[in-house]
Amino acid sequence: MADESAGPRSDPMDVFEQNSARSQSPVEFVRLTRAALLLVWRASRRGFLTAVFYQVLGAVMVALFVLAGKLAVDALIAAERGSASVGDLVPVIVLIAAVSAVNATAVSLQTQQERLLGELVSSTIWERLLDVTGRVKLEFFESPRFFEQLKRIELNAVVRPLMMTSAVLGLLGGLAGAAGLVIVLLTIEPFLVPVLLLAGVPTLLLTRRASITEFGFAVSATPPVRLRNYLRSVLSGREAAKEVRAFAANRALRRRHDDANSRYLDGLRQQVRRRQRYALAVALSSSAVLAGSLGLLVFFISTSRISVGEAGAAVIGIRLLSARLDQLLDAIGTLFESAIFIKDLERFLSLSVSAEAQGTGSPAPHLHEIVLSAVSFTYPGSTHAAVRDVSMRIGAGEVVALVGENGSGKTTLAKLIASLYQPTEGSISWDGVDTTDLEPADVRRSVAVIFQDFMRYQLSALENIGLGEPDRADDEAAARAAAAEAGAADFLDALPLGYRTVLSREYADGRDLSVGQWQRVALARAFRRDAPLVILDEPTAALDPRAESALFADVRRLLHGRSALLISHRYSTVRGAHRIYVLEAGRVTESGTHDELMTLGGAYAELFRLQAAAYL
Ligand SMILES: Nc1ncnc2c1ncn2[C@@H]1O[C@H](COP(=O)(O)OP(=O)(O)O)[C@@H](O)[C@H]1O
Ligand SMILES: [Mg+2]
The missing domain is CATH 3.40.50.300 (P-loop containing nucleotide triphosphate hydrolases)
Structure with a gap:
């Protein structure tokens, strides 16, 4: 492979095929959704179950709400006809009030619950990402594609399970709620139900197509976002501040930042417009369904097929069901689009198959x-x-x-x-x-190796030296001995918090070192390693x-x-x-x-x- 006449040595990422948004079959979609659910489940079983509970509770409340509506209308009509007193309305009103209260409480508890759950899921994913970045062969860090994918995942896939968590719960809630409403509506007028459900099909297809555009957008948006974020850290960091000022480079760098940012924003605008067109089509189709079913109701009343009370409840039911169906479709859309990112994430996590073994724990022999x-x-x-x-x-x-x-x-x-x-x-x-x-x-x-561009950890002096022997990084006596050997003891002792001083000016009581002093610290790290x-x-x-x-x-x-x-x-x-x-x-x-x-x-x-x- 060192032969010059041969082509370039292959990129380690070559063995991993690239994602394609379109190649996703329904089976694959179900598998990815399951994978995302498992992620959430593993992140926090309790959190997941609690969130499910709130969703089911919400769904039950909605069904009760429709029932209460029907009872209220019936009671009102009976009262008007004189066959019942207004007092009979009291239990119905109490029921409506109670249902509303429970529902509102469940929603706000659920919001907080999902906040925590989302954070737990994201932590789990980060752990697995860091497992990969910590264990893959160094070669991967020579591959631009490795970083491209890593950044895309950082920017998108990490929040996706959070979104999928809500979406899956929304889906469950939507399904449960819709099921409750369907049962209620079936008791009122069975014919309404298939009409409402069939009408969801075009919306589903539109949602599916809209979500496919999202991964394509993420792929094209990642490079400008990376550049923009990098320049943000340069323009706001301590490290670059003096050179940027010395060269008066701020304006030029800002221009680059602004360019990258507007490239991203232009792409985002296009994507938003695309999504708005789909959303408009979806809204039109579901309004048409709503109008159609209300028309149907009017027809049923005029032909005395159903009572006015039933029609009233049906109106509430239809309105709530179409809201639930929208929620359901929205959730499915989020799942569609997130599934592609989950695949992206899975691909990245599969890089750990080329992880290095952790070693036997005993050093290689070196006697001669x-x-x-x-x-x-x-x-x-x-x-x-x-x-x-x-x-x-x-x-x-x-x-x-x-x-x-x-x-x-x-x-x-x-x-x-x-x-x-x-x-x-x-x-x-x-x-x-x-x-x-x-x-x-x-x-x-x-081997204890100190490279030309050795690490200057923004950690304590103790850790900077101790990381030479990571398993005993906080052994201060050993660190002091190494520092003495490396000629670092004098200036480290003089630090405000001694060896506990963070070696960075960006922290309170932190101190930066001169280049020569940093070299002594690096040397101490090498000596610390046995x-x-x-x-x-x-x-x-x-x-x-x-x-x-x-x-x-x-x-x-x-x-x-x-x-x-x-x-x-x-x-x-x-x-x-x-x-x-x-x-x-x-x-x-x-x-x-x-x-x-x-x-x-x-x-x-x-x-x-x-x-x-x-x-x-
Ligand atoms: N990560 C890398 N990927 C590809 N080529 C590299 C990489 N690092 C160094 N090289 C190339 O390998 C050659 C030797 O580099 P290096 O070992 O860093 O030299 P030295 O340490 O003597 O300055 C140079 O031609 C350099 O461009
Ligand atoms: Mg070199």
Whole structure:
């Protein structure tokens, strides 16, 4: 695969087919709805059941309301004819009042209940999303499609189960309510019912078509929304504030933000108009049904098929039933459109099938040596190898240096040795055991790596160091010892809350550190990890060469028998290493001790003299 004549190495997302909104069969729709229900059920059984209870209660109340209406009209007519007193109306009025009160109470309790339930569902989904992002191979983070889908899910699919929760409950409530009303109407005039139900069919079809447009909109809206949200965080964050001001870039960035935002809003406007056209068609068709059934009622009264009292109750019943049917169709529409997002979510969650094993818990052995044999590596989606045919050796307790220009493959090699990637060709072995026979997680336990762009967690100093040994991140004594080794103890002790100080200015009592201090903290994190191999990938690049030299010299002293791989683009800072490898365009071009390389008189000798002349 490292062969240059071949096409780009495949994207890890290739194995996952893309969503298509239209390919959804009714069977699939039912399955997805079931999946969404299960999500809600698993998020909170109690919440789900309570919400169902409120829906059923609401439905029963509606049916009682219609019955009470019928009784009221009957009693009124009887009173008018003199066959009953007005006093007979009292129980009916009490019933109506009670039903209304219970109904209103149920609605407001239900609103709060669903608020909590929605939040629980969203938390459950986030947990599963984070499981995926935490466990998939690093390669996925090289894939734009991975992020595209992740952002789409963040923007849409996370709230969808919340919507589906309401929709499914609305559906249940709608069904229960409609069933109650249908029974009541059947007792009054059976013929009205099929008319009302059949009339719902066109509405259903319209709703289905409208909801299909929604996923297409989400797909096209995600890129501008991502750009807009990114620029919002840039324009409102602390990190960018000084550079944005220094370059007076605010206006230019704002313009970009506004452009992205209006692209999104234009799309939204179109989508809203589209949905409004569908909504209009739906409203027209259900008004026609209502008018038709009222006409039918008038006809039944005129032919004395039903009494005026029955007709009155039927009017209420029809009105309520058509409202319930609308609710039902609305819920079905939401389910249609959300189901597509649930599929999107399922696809993303299925990425966990390519999750990495968690390791056996015991670190890879490293007593004698790590050997790279003819290792090549090509990034996914890339056409050329970043590392080619590299062979090298790191012995126990040795300090090995890797030098080379920017882009020569140093970081890539560090990632390979740290088992973040597997070589596309060649092999890496620890004490003679090929890493393909070990779990990457185990190999990583044996490595403490600090990259050039190491993390500056907006957490306490203690956590920033403790995360080097995540299982015992809050062991303050160990963190202090590591900080002392890394030369970070003095300035950390001086912080307002000591090691509990958050290392960010964005928090009360938080403090930011200088670049050099951050590097010491990162170093402390590496030292905190009890690993036989420490890799320092230019964490000192922001220091001047003299300081880098001094720090590398320090590191050698502090290793206590651990092996180290020191990486630098400066030839003048690593002369004390046991062995130096010179990397050019992904290949090792020279290797040996400083003296050997100087005698060789190649690129290393030339660049060393050039760079050292300025500083040493
Ligand atoms: N994530 C990536 N995806 C594709 N190509 C990459 C990626 N990271 C680095 N590269 C490419 O690999 C080569 C080596 O990069 P790198 O290992 O970062 O070099 P160095 O650390 O020596 O500066 C460069 O050509 C770079 O463009
Ligand atoms: Mg690098």
